[in-house]
Amino acid sequence: MKKAALIMVSVLFMTGIIRAQNIDDALRYSQVFYSGTARFNSMGGAFTALGADLSSLSQNPAGIGVYRSSELSLTPQLNYIRSTTDFRSGTSDYLYNFSLNQGGFVSNIIKKEGTSGLVSFNFGYSFNMTNNLNQNIMVSGINNSSSITDYWAGISDGWTKYQLGDEEPVAAIAYDAWLIDTLSGSDTQYGTVYSNYGDNPPSVYGHNVRRSINYEGYTGEHAISFGGNYSNKLFFGATFGINTLRYSSYFEHVESTDVLLTSKFRSLNYIDYFEDKGTGFTFKFGLIAKPIEMVRIGVAFHTPTFYKIDEYFYEDISSKFTDGDSYHAHNEPMRFNYALNTPFRFLAGVGVQVQKFALLSADYEYVDYHSAYFFQTGDGYNYSDKNNTIKESLKSTNNFRLGGEFRLDKFYFRTGYGYYGKPFKAGEDNSNLDYRTISGGIGFRERNISIDFGYVNYKSLQINNLYPLDSSYEPVDYNLKTNKNMFSLTMGIKFGL
Numbered sequence: 182m183k184k185a186a187l188i189m190v191s192v193l194f195m196t197g198i199i200r201a202q203n204i205d206d207a208l209r210y211s212q213v214f215y216s217g218t219a220r221f222n223s224m225g226g227a228f229t230a231l232g233a234d235l236s237s238l239s240q241n242p243a244g245i246g247v248y249r250s251s252e253l254s255l256t257p258q259l260n261y262i263r264s265t266t267d268f269r270s271g272t273s274d275y276l277y278n279f280s281l282n283q284g285g286f287v288s289n290i291i292k293k294e295g296t297s298g299l300v301s302f303n304f305g306y307s308f309n310m311t312n313n314l315n316q317n318i319m320v321s322g323i324n325n326s327s328s329i330t331d332y333w334a335g336i337s338d339g340w341t342k343y344q345l346g347d348e349e350p351v352a353a354i355a356y357d358a359w360l361i362d363t364l365s366g367s368d369t370q371y372g373t374v375y376s377n378y379g380d381n382p383p384s385v386y387g388h389n390v391r392r393s394i395n396y397e398g399y400t401g402e403h404a405i406s407f408g409g410n411y412s413n414k415l416f417f418g419a420t421f422g423i424n425t426l427r428y429s430s431y432f433e434h435v436e437s438t439d440v441l442l443t444s445k446f447r448s449l450n451y452i453d454y455f456e457d458k459g460t461g462f463t464f465k466f467g468l469i470a471k472p473i474e475m476v477r478i479g480v481a482f483h484t485p486t487f488y489k490i491d492e493y494f495y496e497d498i499s500s501k502f503t504d505g506d507s508y509h510a511h512n513e514p515m516r517f518n519y520a521l522n523t524p525f526r527f528l529a530g531v532g533v534q535v536q537k538f539a540l541l542s543a544d545y546e547y548v549d550y551h552s553a554y555f556f557q558t559g560d561g562y563n564y565s566d567k568n569n570t571i572k573e574s575l576k577s578t579n580n581f582r583l584g585g586e587f588r589l590d591k592f593y594f595r596t597g598y599g600y601y602g603k604p605f606k607a608g609e610d611n612s613n614l615d616y617r618t619i620s621g622g623i624g625f626r627e628r629n630i631s632i633d634f635g636y637v638n639y640k641s642l643q644i645n646n647l648y649p650l651d652s653s654y655e656p657v658d659y660n661l662k663t664n665k666n667m668f669s670l671t672m673g674i675k676f677g678l
Contacts, residue, residue, distance in 0.1 A: 202492075202519055202564075207553045207571050208604055209314070210400060210426060210459075210488060211523040214616070215240055215582075217283040217309040218256050219635030219671040223622025224584030225597020227542040229530025230479030231584075232416060232469055235285045235307040238404035241481035241528060242418030243467035245305045245408035251289045254631075254673035258282035261666040262316050268390070268647070268659035269322025276317040280399065282310045282669055289677055291409070302409040312400040314428050318661065320392040320647070326655035328386065329434055329451065330373035332648040334361045337371045350512055351496055357510035358500040360449055374446035374500075381443050388438035392647065398428030398457075404465075416469040424461035424486055430454065434647075445502040452497040459490035461523075475534045483526040489558060491518050517560065524552045539587050546580040550604045574609055578602030593624040595635070610644045610658075617641075631673040639665040 215226040217236025228237045232244025235254050260278040265271060285307025292301050333355040337345060342363060345353035355361050356371075362378040364370045372379025375386060401424070408418025430453070437448035467481035497511040530544040551572045555564040584597040599618035605611045622635035640663065647657040 202521075202555050202567060204567075204571055204574055206457075207521060207523075207555065208550060208575065209312075209428070210490075210521060211548075211550055211553045212601075212604075213311045213400075213526070214313075214599075214601065214618075214639070215309075216258075216311065216313070216637075216667075217307070218254055218673075219622055219633035219669040220586075220593075220595065220624055221635075222282075222637050222667065222669050223595040223597060223620050223633070223635035224542065224586060225582045225599045225618060225620050227530065227544040227582035227584035227597060227599075229467075229481060229528045229542075229544045229546075230469055230477040230532035231530075231540070231542050232477075232479070235287060235305065236283055236309050238285070238305055238307045238406045238418075238420055239309040239311065239402045239422065239465075241467035241469065241479050241530070242404075242406050242408055242420040242465050243416045243469040243479060243481070245287060245303050245406045245418045246301070246410045246416030247469065248287050248289065248303050248305075249292075249301065249410075251287060251676040252673060253286045253676075254283065254671055256281070256283035256669050256671040258310075258667055258669040260313055260315065260668075263664045263666075264316055264318045265662045265664075266318065266320045266645075266659050268320045268657070269324070272319045272321045274317040274319040274393075276315055278313070278315045280310065280313065281308070283671070284308050285404075292677075297412050300410040300413060303407070305404075305406045305408075307404050307406075308401060309404060310399055310401045311424075313665070313667070314396055314398040314400070316394075316396045316663065318392075318394040318396075320390070320394075320659060322390055324388055324390045324436075324647075324657070325386050327650055327657060328373060328375055328384070328388065328436060329648050330355065330360045330375065330436075330449070331384070331654065332650060334371040334373050335651065337361060339369050341368050351498075354496060354498045354510035354512060358449070358498045358508045359502075359506075360446075360498065360500055374442065374444040377443040385440055385442060387440055388436050390647070391435045393433045393435075395431040396428070398426075400428075401425050402463075414471050416471075418467050420465040422461075422463040422465060422486070424459075424463060424488065426457060426459035426461065426488060426490065429456035441503070445504045445506075447501045447503050449498065449500045454496075455492060455494040457490050457492050459488045459521075461486040461488035463487070467528075475536075477532040477534075479528075479530045479532070481526075481528040483528075485525050485552075486523040488521040488523070489518065490521060491516065518558045519562070519564075520556050520558050522554050522556070524549045537588060539585065541586075542584045544580075544582040546582075547577065548580065549577040550575040551577065551606075574606060575604050576606045578604050591626055593626065593633075595622045595624065596620065610646075614641065614643045629675040631671070631675075633671040633673070635667075635669045635671070637665075637667040637669075639663070639667065
């Protein structure tokens with residue numbers, strides 16, 4: 182056993198990739214929850230067949246062809262995000278976040294008299310938020326069945342202490358913090374502080390667990406679009422999207438015990454931090470047809486988004502013992518690059534104009550998440566196993582959005598609903614995970630000036646676990662309920678009426 186000989190290890194240097202990309206990264210950056218102007222948000226984002234809204238540049242580019250004048254709009258947004266977990270007991274955390282949800286303009290380049298041929302042609306730019314990734318999560322409770330140290334000991338089995346740094350880096354720093362150690366008489370099997378490193382089985386638990394997770398970031402798109410109006414019957418458009426990705430995860434896991442253990446263990450603190458920054462590119466094409474005056478039918482196709490992502494990562498473990506000893510070890514921070522292709526998307530929608538009183542719309546969207554894949558950007562890393570996991574775990578989904586707008590003189594009242602289907606295959610832990618939105622809002626129009634307010638409530642329920650263990654341990658799963666409330670305000674002005 183090393184405990185009698187080891188004095189202190191504070192820094193552990195390593196080579197190679199420590200944090201490997203996984204299915205969560207692929208899904209997180211592939212999901213799009215369309216967001217933008219307050220009008221767009223309050224109608225559930227059901228704009229595939231409507232257009233004439235700057236947010237539609239990221240959804241159906243043909244929407245730019247519906248414009249009859251130039252327009253400028255800006256949309257700040259306030260988000261209130263509440264997260265609730267149920268590990269052993271219910272725990273909640275919340276976050277307020279302020280962001281620029283949309284900003285852009287459309288400029289009328291060609292405008293002709295008459296109703297036949299090319300009636301108008303427009304150019305536009307809009308930044309639209311496609312996914313708000315901010316969230317605070319707290320998990321706490323008494324764990325009587327296992328510890329994160331059991332996970333570290335488990336992944337260490339089969340490796341000597343000298344091999345851990347290359348094979349299981351997090352286990353190596355757990356070893357250096359005296360949280361795991363080889364069993365007496367073995368160089369490749371490990372015990373934890375809860376069993377005095379295997380000398381006093383079974384393990385004695387009943388410790389306090391507190392896990393704090395802080396996510397920050399977003400995905401967004403700079404949509405550069407062209408489109409036109411042909412004979413007031415067919416509207417067409419194309420968008421070149423420059424996608425931005427900013428995301429960080431700060432994960433802190435704390436265990437502490439009041440039980441007097443033979444190992445003299447008192448507490449541990451484990452930190453996992455990473456941040457991703459990326460840029461992507463995509464093309465989108467769309468059409469909106471108006472077969473009769475009151476009906477519009479829209480279709481759009483989005484090519485896969487190609488992301489190139491830069492990642493920074495480190496892990497840190499500290500421990501304390503009742504005899505006054507304390508230890509600290511960490512992985513040297515690392516930075517590396519990888520690439521991700523997200524799935525293509527197909528959208529279809531229908532809109533109905535009921536005179537000047539009401540506007541109703543419905544959208545359908547198809548996304549095949551299992552077609553997402555990673556690939557290397559020059560380091561030669563083989564992503565085939567990770568890509569196979571994506572194909573085996575994710576599937577295609579069907580998304581639906583509904584929207585309605587009702588006019589009363591200069592005021593507009595809106596409502597919407599969105600359903601984003603289940604991305605995981607049957608048999609996966611989160612095979613029942615889906616996302617639902619309910620929205621509403623009000624707007625005011627006075628010739629060339631508009632002010633709109635929108636509210637969206639977003640809900641999801643997913644299964645997480647504290648750490649993976651084999652079947653000999655009691656599961657450490659918990660439910661995570663996410664409730665996002667998003668308040669947006671859009672100020673717009675039109676030119677050239």
